[in-house]
Amino acid sequence: MASMERTPGDSSENVVLVTVWIGRGSHEGRDNEMAQLVRTAGGTVADFIHQNLAKPDAGSFVGSGKAAEIAERAKAQGVSTVVFDHNLTPGQVARLERITECKVVDRTELILAIFAQNARTVQSRLQIELAQLKYTLPRLSGMWHHFSRLGAGIGTRGPGETQLEVDRRRARTRIAVLEARLAALETGSKLRRAARSGMFKVSLVGYTNAGKSSLLNALCNSSALVEDKLFATLDTTSRRLVLPGSGTVLLSDTVGFIERLPETLVASFRSTLDAVREADLLLLVADGNCPDRDEKLSIVTKTLERIGAGDTPRILVWNKSDLGGLPPSRGISVSALTGDGLNDLLDAVTIFWKNTLAWYTVTLDIPDGGLENWIRRNCLVESSVRTDSGGSVFHCAPVRGAGELAARVKAASGRLLLMEADS
Ligand SMILES: Nc1nc2c(ncn2[C@@H]2O[C@H](COP(=O)(O)OP(=O)(O)OP(=O)(O)O)[C@@H](O)[C@H]2O)c(=O)[nH]1
Numbered sequence: 001m002a003s004m005e006r007t008p009g010d011s012s013e014n015v016v017l018v019t020v021w022i023g024r025g026s027h028e029g030r031d032n033e034m035a036q037l038v039r040t041a042g043g044t045v046a047d048f049i050h051q052n053l054a055k056p057d058a059g060s061f062v063g064s065g066k067a068a069e070i071a072e073r074a075k076a077q078g079v080s081t082v083v084f085d086h087n088l089t090p091g092q093v094a095r096l097e098r099i100t101e102c103k104v105v106d107r108t109e110l111i112l113a114i115f116a117q118n119a120r121t122v123q124s125r126l127q128i129e130l131a132q133l134k135y136t137l138p139r140l141s142g143m144w145h146h147f148s149r150l151g152a153g154i155g156t157r158g159p160g161e162t163q164l165e166v167d168r169r170r171a172r173t174r175i176a177v178l179e180a181r182l183a184a185l186e187t188g189s190k191l192r193r194a195a196r197s198g199m200f201k202v203s204l205v206g207y208t209n210a211g212k213s214s215l216l217n218a219l220c221n222s223s224a225l226v227e228d229k230l231f232a233t234l235d236t237t238s239r240r241l242v243l244p245g246s247g248t249v250l251l252s253d254t255v256g257f258i259e260r261l262p263e264t265l266v267a268s269f270r271s272t273l274d275a276v277r278e279a280d281l282l283l284l285v286a287d288g289n290c291p292d293r294d295e296k297l298s299i300v301t302k303t304l305e306r307i308g309a310g311d312t313p314r315i316l317v318w319n320k321s322d323l324g325g326l327p328p329s330r331g332i333s334v335s336a337l338t339g340d341g342l343n344d345l346l347d348a349v350t351i352f353w354k355n356t357l358a359w360y361t362v363t364l365d366i367p368d369g370g371l372e373n374w375i376r377r378n379c380l381v382e383s384s385v386r387t388d389s390g391g392s393v394f395h396c397a398p399v400r401g402a403g404e405l406a407a408r409v410k411a412a413s414g415r416l417l418l419m420e421a422d423s
């Protein structure tokens with residue numbers, strides 16, 4: 001596929017970066033992020049070109065004067081790739097490539113290239129291939145358009161057009177195969193098992209590079225991949241998180257967000273993002289030391305709405321407290337690196353979890369080792385008191401719902417055994 005060859009991820013290459021503000025705005029934050037994206041894709045920004053536009057030019061996005069300037073500066077830098085911090089139509093790409101005599105890569109293609117480069121599991125490889133194909137398919141016509149003029153005679157098909165039909169058909173067939181394989185893959189099986197077992201599900205979410213995987217590792221003593229790279233994580237990893245003195249919940253780490261996360265990725269990574277949608281609680285992880293941390297937080301909040309997790313309860317976690325940064329007015333400050341604040345975070349999760357459970361007072365009039373052990377294994381026990389008759393009184397909350405506890409109480413009928421819900 002033409003667009004897959006037009007990625008800068010394959011080799012280290014110098015690029016010219018074009019950022020355009022529609023209306024007013026500052027280029028600085030976007031330049032930094034785009035430079036980081038280019039670097040992650042294996043390139044280096046040799047020159048930054050800025051433009052403020054009232055509205056994009058339909059033909060070449062930047063207008064022909066600016067396109068000529070891009071061509072000049074690319075030539076002066078000796079580079080042959082121009083990256084745009086925008087999505088371009090196939091027609092705009094074709095025109096810009098003609099004027100600049102460079103390969104033109106748009107924002108979505110750049111992000112897709114990074115995902116393709118970082119995909120390590122079968123599932124994420126299939127997901128990224130699907131996302132790339134879906135992005136490419138409607139653009140194939142633009143890519144082949146100039147060949148179709150080679151056709152001769154009324155009603156005959158030019159070789160380019162025939163090729164276009166073949167490519168489209170191949171792309172559609174491959175999309176169907178990928179979708180079927182993805183559906184067949186047992187995605188999120190651990191999550192589903194957790195859902196069946198009624199485990200409380202906590203998900204780490206946030207902007208890419210905020211330190212989500214580092215937090216998973218620090219909290220669960222695990223070894224998820226951590227890198228100073230954008231989109232290091234493309235799969236969902238779930239681990240058991242032991243809340244001291246309370247019980248165990250499931251903690252999941254997944255793909256990070258970015259401003260204008262391409263729609264094709266959101267659609268293809270649907271099952272990976274299930275970890276976020278199905279969570280009972282989100283730990284919204286933000287880099288507290290980042291100058292535009294508030295903007296990034298609002299992008300994450302909007303992305304959560306976009307993927308259908310806008311209403312899930314959340315705890316705001318400012319990570320990288322060891323690096324300083326302004327003290328936040330709300331949320332919990334932690335450092336995955338030094339462990340600072342992690343106990344406060346665990347306490348906050350525990351309090352939230354306990355508040356979601358239904359609490360009961362269970363009274364046993366005589367000793368019943370079996371039932372007592374069952375309660376200790378399957379309930380959060382806030383207190384247990386031995387009675388004069390050798391029985392006991394538990395204040396407890398069944399972690400997987402009250403059904404089984406109620407059944408056990410009922411089965412023990414004939415003895416004084418009470419189960420009273422907290423009012
Ligand atoms: N100083 C400092 N660096 C941290 C901390 N937590 C994470 N980092 C660094 O931040 C970078 C990104 O960390 P990750 O845990 O990979 O971030 P992520 O949110 O999982 O990123 P993606 O998976 O790419 O979305 C790495 O270089 C980490 O070493 C922290 O508390 N302090």
Ligand SMILES: [Mg+2]
Pocket residue numbers: 212213214225226232233254
């Ligand atoms: Mg990660």
